[in-house]
Amino acid sequence: xxxxxxxxxxxxxxxxxxxxxxxxxxxxxxxxxxxxxxxxxxxxxxxxxxxxxxxxxxxxxxxxxxxxxxxxxxxxxxxxxxxxxxxxxxxxxxxxxxxxxxxxxxxxxxxxxxxxxxxxxxxxxxxxxxxxxxxxxxxxxxxxxxxxxxxxxxxxxxxxxxxxxxxxxxxxxxxxxxxxxxxxxxxxxxxxxxxxxxxxxxxxxxxxxxxxxxxxxxxxxxxxxxxxxxxxxxxxxxxxxxxxxxxxxxxxxxxxxxxxxxxxxxxxxxxxxxxxxxxxxxxxxxxxxxxxxxxxxxxxxxxxxxxxxxxxxxxxxxxxxxxxxxxxxxxxxxxxxxxxxxxxxxxxxxxxxxxxxxxx
Amino acid sequence: xxxxxxxxxxxxxxxxxxxxxxxxxxxxxxxxxxxxxxxxxxxxxxxxxxxxxxxxxxxxxxxxxxxxxxxxxxxxxxxxxxxxxxxxxxxxxxxxxxxxxxxxxxxxxxxxxxxxxxxxxxxxxxxxxxxxxxxxxxxxxxxx
Numbered sequence: 001x002x003x004x005x006x007x008x009x010x011x012x013x014x015x016x017x018x019x020x021x022x023x024x025x026x027x028x029x030x031x032x033x034x035x036x037x038x039x040x041x042x043x044x045x046x047x048x049x050x051x052x053x054x055x056x057x058x059x060x061x062x063x064x065x066x067x068x069x070x071x072x073x074x075x076x077x078x079x080x081x082x083x084x085x086x087x088x089x090x091x092x093x094x095x096x097x098x099x100x101x102x103x104x105x106x107x108x109x110x111x112x113x114x115x116x117x118x119x120x121x122x123x124x125x126x127x128x129x130x131x132x133x134x135x136x137x138x139x140x141x142x143x144x145x146x147x148x149x150x151x152x153x154x155x156x157x158x159x160x161x162x163x164x165x166x167x168x169x170x171x172x173x174x175x176x177x178x179x180x181x182x183x184x185x186x187x188x189x190x191x192x193x194x195x196x197x198x199x200x201x202x203x204x205x206x207x208x209x210x211x212x213x214x215x216x217x218x219x220x221x222x223x224x225x226x227x228x229x230x231x232x233x234x235x236x237x238x239x240x241x242x243x244x245x246x247x248x249x250x251x252x253x254x255x256x257x258x259x260x261x262x263x264x265x266x267x268x269x270x271x272x273x274x275x276x277x278x279x280x281x282x283x284x285x286x287x288x289x290x291x292x293x294x295x296x297x298x299x300x301x302x303x304x305x306x307x308x309x310x311x312x313x314x315x316x317x318x319x320x321x322x323x324x325x326x327x328x329x330x331x332x333x334x335x336x337x338x339x340x341x342x343x344x345x346x347x348x349x350x351x352x353x354x355x356x357x358x359x360x
Numbered sequence: 361x362x363x364x365x366x367x368x369x370x371x372x373x374x375x376x377x378x379x380x381x382x383x384x385x386x387x388x389x390x391x392x393x394x395x396x397x398x399x400x401x402x403x404x405x406x407x408x409x410x411x412x413x414x415x416x417x418x419x420x421x422x423x424x425x426x427x428x429x430x431x432x433x434x435x436x437x438x439x440x441x442x443x444x445x446x447x448x449x450x451x452x453x454x455x456x457x458x459x460x461x462x463x464x465x466x467x468x469x470x471x472x473x474x475x476x477x478x479x480x481x482x483x484x485x486x487x488x489x490x491x492x493x494x495x496x497x498x499x500x501x502x503x504x
Contacts, residue, residue: 320419
C-alpha cells in the first residue's frame, strides 16, 4: 500500500489554535509525524525588552488566553526575586487562589475539548458549563474572565471582600458535587474507556528524555509538580496532594486532571478559609539594579519557567519564557507513530496543547 | 533545598575549576560555569550519577563577546549550567537529551547560535522565509 502524507493543520477543527502536524500514513496507520509551530509567534520576548517592568505584566498576561494568571505570577515572582521582595501573605494567598481557579477552568476546558474530539458531546457541554461557573468567580474576584489583571509587581491589585469569599466557597461546593459526573466518566464509562485506554502511550523514559511536564508527565508516572517540589508563595503553607498514574495513556491524562480538579477545589477552600490579613502590595522602584532570576510556577499544563535579567534600567534586559506545551509538542512526534487515524484526535486533543503559549 | 553533594561531586570530575554559585541567579538556582567543550561531558556525568535530569529550558542571551547559554535543569532543585560561547557556536545536546532539540532551534532562531551536531537546525518559531538578522542578537551599530 503506498504511503501518503496527510497534513493536519495549520487550520483545523481539532484544537482552536494553529499547528501543523504532517502525518505519513500507511493505510490506516501513522508511520511518522512532524510537528511544525510558529504560526502565532508574536515576538513577545523582544517586546518585553522594550516595555517597563510594570507594562510587562500586561504583555505576559497576553501570552496565553487560558493560563494568563500563571504567566503573570511567574513573571511578577521573577521581578520580585530581582528586587529581593517578599510580597505580603494576603497577596500570596489571593495569587494562589486564582492559580487554582485557573487550573480548574483549564482542566475543565481540556476535558471538554477531549470529549468533543472523541464524539462525547454531552461531557463537552457539562465540562464547559462548569467552566463558566469558574470564569464567573474569577471575573467576580478580578474583573476579568480571561485577562484577570490581578497580579502587579509586589502583590495583587484587588482585595477579596467577605461577600466574594462566601460566593466563591458556594460555587466551589457546587462544583465539587458536579465533579462526580467527571469521576464517573473516567472510572466507569465504557465508551470513554474504549476511546482512551491504551491510546497515545507515553512511557516514562520518553517523559524524562523529552522533558515533558505537568499532568501529561504525571499521567506517565513522573512526580514533578513545582507546587510540591519547590513551593512558592502561599504553596509554602499548603499541602498539595499528588495525582500520579502509571497508565501513561489518554485515560490516565483524564484521570490525573480530574483528581487535580478535586485537589484544586480543596486548596481553594483551604486558602479562603485561612485568608491572612494584611496589605495587598508593596511599592516597587521603577529601576532595578543588575540581577538575574529564575522563577518556576506550576501552570495548569505544568512547569512554567521565566528567566528575567535586569541591567539597572527601567526595562528588562532579557525575558525568556519556557512554556509547558513545548516539550509536549516535541514528544508528539514520538507518540503519534503507530496510531490508527481514528485515534489521532484523542491523542492530540488529550495532549492539552496551547499554541499561543508555545509560540509566544 | 540545594543540589545534592553527589551531583556536585559528579560534576567536579568534569568541571574541576567550577565553583558552585548560589547568589548570581535568584530563585534558588545553583549556578556552575561550564566551558562549551565540557558541556556534553557534564551532562553525561549528571545522568550517570543516577539522577533524573530534567532540562527545564535553555536561555540564550547576547554577551560582550559571543553568546551566553543558560541550561536550566531541575535535579531535585534548580541547577543552571552557564556556558559562554565566544564564537557563537556550541555543541548540540540533542543527541544526548532530545528535550534540548527545540530549545536549541529557538536559540538558533533568535540569536543565530550554531549548535554543532543538531540533527535539524531549521527555524522553529520564525517563518522559513525570514531573511533578517536573528531578532534577539545584539545588532552592530552602523554609521548611517
